[in-house]
Structures are given as C-alpha cells and as structure tokens.
Amino acid sequence: MTHKLCIASFDSPEDLLSATRAARESGRKIYDTYVPWPVHGLEEAMGVARSRLGVVCFMLGSLGVATALGFQLWVSTRSWPLNIGGKPFDALPALIPITFELMVLFAAVGTIIVFFIRSRLWPGAQPGIALEGATNDRFILALETNADDAEEIAGFVRDRGAAEVREVDLP
Amino acid sequence: MNPSATQALRPPLVDTPRTASQITDDICRPVEAMPTASWYVGFFASVTALCIGAVLVTHEIATGIGTWGLNSTVGWAWDITNFVFWVGIGHAGTLISAILFLFRQKWRTAVNRSAEAMTIFAVMCAGIFPLIHMGRPWLAFWMFPYPNTRGPLWINFRSPLVWDVFAISTYLTVSACFWYIGLLPDLATVRDRARNRVRKFIYGIMSFGWDGSGRTWIRYEMLYLLLAGLATPLVVSVHTVVSFDFATALVPGWHSTIFPPYFVAGAIFSGFAMVLTLMIIARRVMRFENYVTLRHLDAMCKITLVTSLIVALAYAHEAFFAWYSGNNYESFLAINRMRGPFAPEYLVMVTCNVLIPQLLWSKRVRTSPLIIFFISIAINIGMWLERFVIIVISLHRDFLPSSWADYSPTYVEVGTLLGSFGLFFTCFFLFCRVLPMIAIAEVKSVAATPGSGEVASATIIDATPGEGEKP
Numbered sequence: 241m242t243h244k245l246c247i248a249s250f251d252s253p254e255d256l257l258s259a260t261r262a263a264r265e266s267g268r269k270i271y272d273t274y275v276p277w278p279v280h281g282l283e284e285a286m287g288v289a290r291s292r293l294g295v296v297c298f299m300l301g302s303l304g305v306a307t308a309l310g311f312q313l314w315v316s317t318r319s320w321p322l323n324i325g326g327k328p329f330d331a332l333p334a335l336i337p338i339t340f341e342l343m344v345l346f347a348a349v350g351t352i353i354v355f356f357i358r359s360r361l362w363p364g365a366q367p368g369i370a371l372e373g374a375t376n377d378r379f380i381l382a383l384e385t386n387a388d389d390a391e392e393i394a395g396f397v398r399d400r401g402a403a404e405v406r407e408v409d410l411p
Numbered sequence: 412m413n414p415s416a417t418q419a420l421r422p423p424l425v426d427t428p429r430t431a432s433q434i435t436d437d438i439c440r441p442v443e444a445m446p447t448a449s450w451y452v453g454f455f456a457s458v459t460a461l462c463i464g465a466v467l468v469t470h471e472i473a474t475g476i477g478t479w480g481l482n483s484t485v486g487w488a489w490d491i492t493n494f495v496f497w498v499g500i501g502h503a504g505t506l507i508s509a510i511l512f513l514f515r516q517k518w519r520t521a522v523n524r525s526a527e528a529m530t531i532f533a534v535m536c537a538g539i540f541p542l543i544h545m546g547r548p549w550l551a552f553w554m555f556p557y558p559n560t561r562g563p564l565w566i567n568f569r570s571p572l573v574w575d576v577f578a579i580s581t582y583l584t585v586s587a588c589f590w591y592i593g594l595l596p597d598l599a600t601v602r603d604r605a606r607n608r609v610r611k612f613i614y615g616i617m618s619f620g621w622d623g624s625g626r627t628w629i630r631y632e633m634l635y636l637l638l639a640g641l642a643t644p645l646v647v648s649v650h651t652v653v654s655f656d657f658a659t660a661l662v663p664g665w666h667s668t669i670f671p672p673y674f675v676a677g678a679i680f681s682g683f684a685m686v687l688t689l690m691i692i693a694r695r696v697m698r699f700e701n702y703v704t705l706r707h708l709d710a711m712c713k714i715t716l717v718t719s720l721i722v723a724l725a726y727a728h729e730a731f732f733a734w735y736s737g738n739n740y741e742s743f744l745a746i747n748r749m750r751g752p753f754a755p756e757y758l759v760m761v762t763c764n765v766l767i768p769q770l771l772w773s774k775r776v777r778t779s780p781l782i783i784f785f786i787s788i789a790i791n792i793g794m795w796l797e798r799f800v801i802i803v804i805s806l807h808r809d810f811l812p813s814s815w816a817d818y819s820p821t822y823v824e825v826g827t828l829l830g831s832f833g834l835f836f837t838c839f840f841l842f843c844r845v846l847p848m849i850a851i852a853e854v855k856s857v858a859a860t861p862g863s864g865e866v867a868s869a870t871i872i873d874a875t876p877g878e879g880e881k882p
Contacts, residue, residue: 273625277856291633315565334569341581344645348585355634359627365620374623375600377431
C-alpha cells in the first residue's frame, strides 16, 4: 500500500533522468516528475507511453471537416439553394476554405480542451503538491513509498545525486 | 547533452551564460518591478491615441460611413487598407511560433511570446475595420450562419467575404489558444515567485494549477507540436483567403492568380518588420539585450530580406503581365499606378518595400539595431501603402470612365487608423507589464547553463547592482 511520496530534488536534468531511469529499472513506482522545462528523454526514462493526443486531434479535425462540409452542402443544396450566376449549388471548391478553417478550429480548440481535462488543469486548479523550485530550476522525482521502504528509497535517490530529499503525504 | 559541445557547434542563444534561475529572474523582473517612466509615457500616449480612435469610431457609427471619404466608385479605401495591413502584421507571430518551431529554429524562443502577442493584438485591430465598415456593426452577427426567422436564409458560403469571416475568427481563436498554452508554464513560474497574496491568487487562476508535472509536460509537448502543425497551414490560409476577397473580383489589378502567395509573402514581410520594430524597442526598454541578441535580429532581417524579394518579384510580375496579357484594362492600370494621381504612393511603396530592404544584404546593417529600426519603420509604411495602392488605385478608375472618381481620407479615417495603433500599443504595453515577455521555459531549455540557485542569485546581484531584489 502506498502511503507517502519520496520527493527527491536534483540540480540538473541529467541527474533526474538517470535517477528516474534507475528507479524504473529497479521496479520502483514513479509517481511523477516535476521539471521547469520539458526535459528531453523524460518520456522514455519514466516509461510513459506516447501521448495519444495526436489521435484525438485527427478525430476532431475529421469532425470539423464533416461538420463544415455537411452543413454547407445541406444549406446550399437542400435548405435554401441560392442561384448565384448560374453556378452549381454543390460547388465543392468554393466550400473548401471554410471546411479547412473549421477543421483547424475543431482540431486545435478540441485538442486543447482534451489536454486540459486529461491533465486536470483548469482555471483555479491547485497544484497537486507544493514544490519549491519546480517551475524555476529544480528537477524533482516523486517516488511512491510505504512505511517499510521509505528509508531505503531515500537512500536510493541520495546515492543518485539528489540534493534534497523529503517525504510528503500523497495528495 | 553536453553544453560545451553544443556551444562549439553553434553560437549560444544568450550572450552571457545564465543559469536557469537567473533566466527566471531576468525575465520576470519587468513583471514584478514597478513600471519605468518610459513605460508610463508610452502607455499614456497609446491610451490617448486609443481614446481619439474610440471617439471618432463612435462618431462614425452614430452618423454613418458618410463621415469617411468613400464614394460609390471607391467603396473600399482607408478602412480595408487598415484591415489588410493589420491582418498582415498578425502573420509573423504565428510564423515564428509555429513554422519556425517545426523547422526547429531554436532562436525563436526569445521572440515568439511577444510576436504571438503582437499577432493577437494586430488581428483584434484588423477585425475592427470590416466591423465598422458595415455601418451597422450591431448587426455583425448576420455574418454567421445562425437559424433565423427569414427562411432560414443562410449566408452565401460561396462568397470570399464569408470565408474571410471564418478565416479571421479561426485565426484569432487558434492564435490566442496557442499563445495561452505557451504561457501556462511561465504563469506558474510567476505564481510560484509571487510574494503577495493577490498576485499569487491571480496568477494561480491564470496558470490553471500547472505544477511542472513530467506527465503533463509530455502531453504538453505533443499538444504544442500538434498546434504548431495546425497553425502552420492556418497562417498561410488566412492571408490567402484575404487575397481571395480581391482575386475573385474582376477588377483589374485584383483579378490575379498570384495574389495568394503575393499576399502571404507580403504579410510575413510586414509582420517581421513590425516584430523588429517592437523587439528593438522592447529589448532596450526591458533590458533584454542578453536574450534578444544581435543574432536574433540578424536572423529576422534575413527573413525580411527574403520576403522583400518575393514582394519585389510580385510587383515585377504585375507589371509584366499587364503588358503580356495584352488586356487594355490591365495595362491601363499598370500605367495609372506609375503615372496616375496616386503615383507618389506607388513610388514610395516601391522604395520602402523593394529598395530600402536591400540594405539588409549587409551584415553590418543587419547587426545595428538603430538602422534596422528605421528600415522596419520604412517597411511598415511601405506595406500599408501597398494595400492602399492595390485597393484604391484599382477602384478609382474602373471600367466606365464616367464613374471615375478620386479619393482622399477624412480626419475620421486618419483618426481611426491612429486609434487602431493606440489599441495595438495599449495592449502591447499592458502585455509587457503583466506577462513574461519571453518564453521562460523555452529559453531555459535551449540556453540555461547548469548551476545551483544560490550561486545564481549571488551572481545576479553582482551583475546588476541595485535592481536585483524585489519585495
């Protein structure tokens, strides 16, 4: 049973990466890492699967295309066909600019919303754990611990260069 | 990666090496300190211009667009010129943030935040002009397809003006979202540094509870990549659609297939000129010379030069095809541009957009901020005139000589343009005060040198005595 988190703070992204990799390889449970900028290789070190936002984005973009094209065709051919200079009602090239814009709009705004929901970010949300320096220059690894192995895990991260180690309750 | 190895390959992106926390301190300083005197002067000058614009727009809406110099021949002039001008300005921001991101141009990190802010403010300014041109702006919602009791009678989806509504509003929305996504980590940085409770609360709400979680960062990077991928064709599409407003008409000088690339290149050209104008002022006033280095100015000048050449090619094309087409109206237009009543505007345009930017071939010019500043102002003027030339010269001599007319702006139109600059700079000055002007997390990821916080804060007090500490 997990009770607490061991918060290990590192000086450099390299130390964090090697500690994270070692923690994962030795079977310890990585709760999360906290870094001031996206550290290259973190995905692999933490063993996090590739984000599926791309799929979400593609589906939302397709929805945008379908909505825009469907609506424009319905309006121009069914709801109220307007004869403008004898041009065909279902002139597809003329419908492309709006279709494209709505594709981008749906994909961009929708993917952002999905990202916010998935990452539990919203206006007024509180940061999970209050961590000193995680948005400035500290590289923090949070490992799950329980009563038995707290000491051992603290030693493990200290051996790998953690400048500061402390324990907090699981949020 | 080993930082010294990187530096051997490429010159560093900041002039003097900075640690991560020094970068945070430097960039947050203008947000946390009291504004300087020059900020107040600039801000109140902008607000004054904005107020003049607001009064004149109110007058125009209350009276009607008869307060402008338009007539039944020249139905588009000053207002639509301003619209195209501001939309064009808005192109550099997304180009820097999205296209240069996809091309992995790391120097973009120092300028992308302010360029994106500039984009949003410029598109806001642009949006005002078609709106007030309607004469009855309270009916602007008629531009959108909404269920109504008139049939429902829908808008004409085959009209470029309707495409424009969708393009501009999508562009504004997506640019604003993209900008805010970029801001999130930096807002959290400002929140975590805040000493007073009000600040902490406001930035706390604005930063959405960002805590730097690695899992979030991984998703965030994917999101940023996707948005860049979406914004790249978007930025090209927007000015393409704006050019369709003209290109699909039969008016000589408008009815042309080169308009989309010509307009997009012109937009990037004018946008970069505006970014240069703003960044040269901002790096000086905010003391960001260390981040927006001469190398950045140099790179932006090169893009400006390339787009200037594309624009020059387009001007040459227009003249060539006027002759080569053998079309009387086209060749009359070309001659009328160069020798007609608006010849001075045309000549100033060519001077500002083609001749003056050629100075940028010289490395010495590209690295002296003062000269670049004047060149960028010239380009801004030239690009405004380009839109004026396209719109007014084509319209004022149409197919029927009996309907030929002249055009000169009234004080209301000139004042409205002044007001739009007021709005733009008011927003920009506020932005400089309340948000980090440089993307802190991104700059750190490309430029921070390893070092601990204590050493860093000791150094920064040494480096800049008397201004390192904040309450």
